[in-house]
Amino acid sequence: MTDTVLSTVQRQAFRAIAADIAGIDKEVYAQYGRDPLEPIVAHGDRRARLGFFGRDPGRDEVQHLEPFIGAGGQLVRRALYLHRHGQALPDFAASKEIGRHYFWANTVPYKPVGNKAWSTSVKKRFQPLMAQVLVDDWRGTDLIVLGREAFFWFGLNQERGVTQALEAFWAREDRYERSLPVSVRSRAGHARDITLHPLPHPSPLNATWYGRFPALLAARLQALDRD
Numbered sequence: 001m002t003d004t005v006l007s008t009v010q011r012q013a014f015r016a017i018a019a020d021i022a023g024i025d026k027e028v029y030a031q032y033g034r035d036p037l038e039p040i041v042a043h044g045d046r047r048a049r050l051g052f053f054g055r056d057p058g059r060d061e062v063q064h065l066e067p068f069i070g071a072g073g074q075l076v077r078r079a080l081y082l083h084r085h086g087q088a089l090p091d092f093a094a095s096k097e098i099g100r101h102y103f104w105a106n107t108v109p110y111k112p113v114g115n116k117a118w119s120t121s122v123k124k125r126f127q128p129l130m131a132q133v134l135v136d137d138w139r140g141t142d143l144i145v146l147g148r149e150a151f152f153w154f155g156l157n158q159e160r161g162v163t164q165a166l167e168a169f170w171a172r173e174d175r176y177e178r179s180l181p182v183s184v185r186s187r188a189g190h191a192r193d194i195t196l197h198p199l200p201h202p203s204p205l206n207a208t209w210y211g212r213f214p215a216l217l218a219a220r221l222q223a224l225d226r227d
Helices: 008-018 026-031 059-064 071-085 092-099 120-137 148-155 160-170 210-226
Strands: 050-054 103-106 142-146 180-185 191-199
Touching: 008 120, 026 059, 050 148, 059 071, 071 092, 071 210, 103 120, 120 148, 120 180, 120 191, 142 148, 142 210, 148 160, 148 191, 160 180, 191 210
Parallel strands: 050 103, 050 142, 142 191
Antiparallel strands: 180 191
């Protein structure tokens, strides 16, 4: 299955929360003729073993109504294409096509004004819906988590012990080579284990890690192939 995996009920639930929060970049949505209440979330193959989990959409994601399609997402997609085909990504169309083999989601499926990270309170409001997507809709087991904001999403609305485990893992110098199993529970009470494979956020503004990101992602993909 490709493209969005949300049901009508899920989409309406996202829209209801979005209508009640401030900070959605309505100007950018209007620029591209997009509905600012429509979530950009849960694209790709719900049966894929491997998924990607990031912070929130940007301008390009609003334009194309697809997560991870902008500059940072293209860095990810180039690495995926090289890994699968052994050659450079040829064009934008190929970057969209390669995405159909994986699962993609964000902490909050709306572009914030100024591309600033959403507040913890907003992320907490969307967390039960996103947990439902990860637990009940996606069938995979391994999630490459991009950046600190996305990684610590797994501690929202959880017991302190979960947050402490995430903090201890993030403090490791080898966090981008190691993995962390977590239990995620949906609104319906279903729970299952997902293994997190954190990487830096692939934004061009992340000067510390941007140049190293392709090699780090390539190593993750090779390790997952061996598992």
